[in-house]
Amino acid sequence: MKHLIDINRLEKSEIEQIISLAGEFKAGERKSSVAGKTACLMFFENSTRTKISFDLAAQKLGMNVIHFDGATSSLSKGESRKDTFENLSAIGIDTVIVRTTEDKFIDNSLKELPLPLSFVNAGDGLTAHPTQALLDYFTMRQIFDSIAGKKVCIVGDIAHSRVAKSNFALLSKFGARLHAVAPSYFKPKETLHVIYHDNLAEGIKNADVVMMLRVQRERLEAEFNADGYIEKYQLNSEILNKYAPNAILMHPGPVNRGVEITSELLDSEKGKTILEQARNGVFVRMAVLEMLG
Secondary structure, eight states: OOOBOOGGGSOHHHHHHHHHHHHHHHTTOOOOSOTTOEEEEEEOSOOSHHHHHHHHHHHHTTOEEEEEOGGGSGGGGTOOHHHHHHHHHHHTOOEEEEEESSTTHHHHHHTTOOSSOEEEEEEETTTBOHHHHHHHHHHHHHHOSOOTTOEEEEESOOTTOHHHHHHHHHHHHTTOEEEEEOOGGGSOSSOOOOEEESOHHHHHTTOSEEEEOOOOGGGOSSOOOHHHHHHHHOBOHHHHHHHOTTOEEEOOSOOOBTTTBOHHHHTSGGGHHHHHHHHHHHHHHHHHHHHHO
16 A cells, blocks of 8 residues: 555555554554654644644654645745645655645646655545545444444534545445435535435444534635524434434544434433544554554
8 A cells, every 4th residue: 555545545454454453553462563754744634633633643653744735835935836745755754644635636736747746635625534534444443343334323523534535445445335324505416325314313323434524614604503403403312312323423533522312312322432543543554554554
């Protein structure tokens, strides 16, 4: 594996290898083979969990970590992307971890860059967020031996969610039954081969996994009616226990408390899986960086 750009480009065997490696790192059974190499965190978009998770993952592997500041970089002075990456490679960067609002940023860069750099997509535009899907799958696999035949329902802003797209792509490879709950204004134009529901209770009924998504206000063009959304699509303990009592509750974060999930549910025993997702993200990202070598 030279780069990690999109879940669709990974074979099932590669995904399983990442999950296996993550498990070994979590159990303390694996040592790093990339100590001394250098990772560059290139985040053009705000991030807390993903950025800190990659930073910590690289440090745990014994890698050097460089933080690229786009606002003060030569890119902001007019230097081409090609020249920027060529110089980073010449300086000694081995892996570039990119978070950006631009769709297909890495693909567009690789067209010009026959370099030894490895790239990791830490979230690009509305396209993909592969390590989030991998850590979500790893979290599910810590609970289920297999997700084949399991009902996974993702609720919320599907249209603007690279997390949903990457999760649907990954889970479909392993035979999950995919459902989504979203109002019409949050349904994507493209076909994602999932069963859609307008009604929250109907969508999550008998689900094994319920994953809530953040309402991405920063990506909405029209004014968002929070009260109307909360009335129909907010998840609380009563609804979850009535329609999907055995489901694990997930959320990629950050959570808008009191919007997609009530505070009482978030702070309950069910909500602890969301914190476990964040914890697992470090080990999954360690596995990715290890595999890139």
